[in-house]
Amino acid sequence: MSDDEARRMSAGDRREQILAAASRVFGERGYAGGTTDAIAREAGVSQAYVVRMFGGKENLFKEAAERASRLVLEVFRDTIAGFTGDETAHDKRMALAVAYTNLVSDRGTLLTLLHLFSLGHDATFGPLGRACFLNVYRATRDEAGLTSQEASDFFAQGMLTTVLLAMRMPEAAGDPAAMDLMSCTFGEHVTDLIQLTSMQAPLQPGSR
Template sequence: MSAEEGRLTSDDRREQVLAAATVVFGDKGYAGGTTDAIARQAGISQAYVVRMFGSKENLFLEVSRRATGRLRVAFRDIIAGFTGEESNLERQHALGTAYGELVADRGILLSLLHLFGLGQDPVFGPEARECFLDVYRIVREEAGFTAEEATEFFARGMLNTILLALRMPDLRDDARAFELMSSSMGPQCETILANFEAQASARA
């Protein structure tokens, strides 16, 4: 075990590995991401990563659960602040802004996309479906949207996800790109783009 591994608590070490794995799986996908690359990203040994999680499959599951757990928390934090005076459109905008802040972390954004793209996988598919349906339940029951409003919210959210995954904010000076992002993201567009650009600068 390295000196760095020894200084951190077990929870800190676990979060360190999960954060590194989020970056690697986000960049490379499940098939392309390796425990060796994750260990290098975290600055620890590959053997330590394997001891902690057992297998790459388990690690990807934990990365997925970390990302989807943060999504649930982000939405519930916003919902807890609702007073009952907001229109459902205002609620959609507030939740959309929270989602934009979360997926400004490109590792989380791409990890979620990779998870949803593995719907046919016997292990990852059930995890992806349960996540999607649980977030739908939160929006329907806890945020109080109708089925139609929830469907519109999810449709717009998936378009925003694709736009961010495409790095469309890099083309914000292109009138076509900015019009599409503004139309899809609505009043929270500038906030989402600012968060995205801040994260990109931090990674540079």
Template sequence: MTDSRPQRLPAAERRELMLDAASIVFGERGYTGTTTDAVAVAAGVSQAYIVRTFGSKEALFAETAGRALSRIEAVFRQAAAPDSSAGDTVQERLGRAYVDLVADRGILLTVMHLFTLGHHDTFGSLARDGFLSIYRLLRDEIGLTPQEAEGFLAKGMLINTMLGLRLPDVVTTEPDAGELIACVLEDATEEVVTLTTGHRPLGSAARNSN
């Protein structure tokens, strides 16, 4: 007889699924507004399992944010590698990669929340090291000038701000929002609006414990 019982996921895969859920919750609610229970609800596991796996909300956020930073660097590095995109400049490929990151719900907003915690004893160094690591990647590995790297980072943070404000949600009722988004995103406007408006807000967590 065939065993019809559901197969348990390997521990490493379960951990990744929990980190995916944590990225979404931290991205939407920030560090202070997130509870381990909310992450557990999003991941479909118990709060006790989240705590047993990561130890604390602080440790969970640190791992989630560090993973997001690593993901951004990997995407930028891949985008800058020689490929078949004839005629595309490095900046154009990087811009395309940044837009693609929007599809990974939570990753950019989690990093933005991290960057507001420069004062935090644990997260401050993680935020500074992560930001400067991305800058060095753009300058030293990819070959942008400091001025080009500054412009790319500034535009990226503006995109993050628009996502945090959920401006794509109101393009049909706020013409100025649509105008600004189109100015920043240009040909990628329709794609980003479609991606982000498909991200429905999370429901309320069952409990507020940490």
């Protein structure tokens, strides 16, 4: 896509296009390894266009991380909005878990969040990571109506899910130990999860 074609898109669509590309690049290469040039190639626009829109790599990573956190929050709130009030705590956690694992089709979202959390020492990204994490925790506890312990247990399971997905554990499904671990973690949805991860596309060679 040329810069002229990108400019003909709405401002919101242009930003989303580049942020989605940034999530894929930062997700695979991390903050240190990701570059505005690689992100521009992944988005199909010029590096100058990316810099004009976002002002540099630090702000681009910040916005990509905020986008990833927002996507998690949105799918949780959409799920919570469908609760009838008759659900048990287990029902709620399972519904939220399914909504979360469905995000695996956008691998960059999950990996961008992991990279953000690994930068807890950074003066800029540390506070952002904590704020993003706590926003999702508060929604899980307060809006879903879980107790603090129930929400904490759900997050513990969620982080295990994230780590298994990040290391592409479904690719080891032929190993009985891997299948046993994933079945305990994902329950009846383990087959769906393996299918979802098989559809994840890696970065194009020019964006690596």
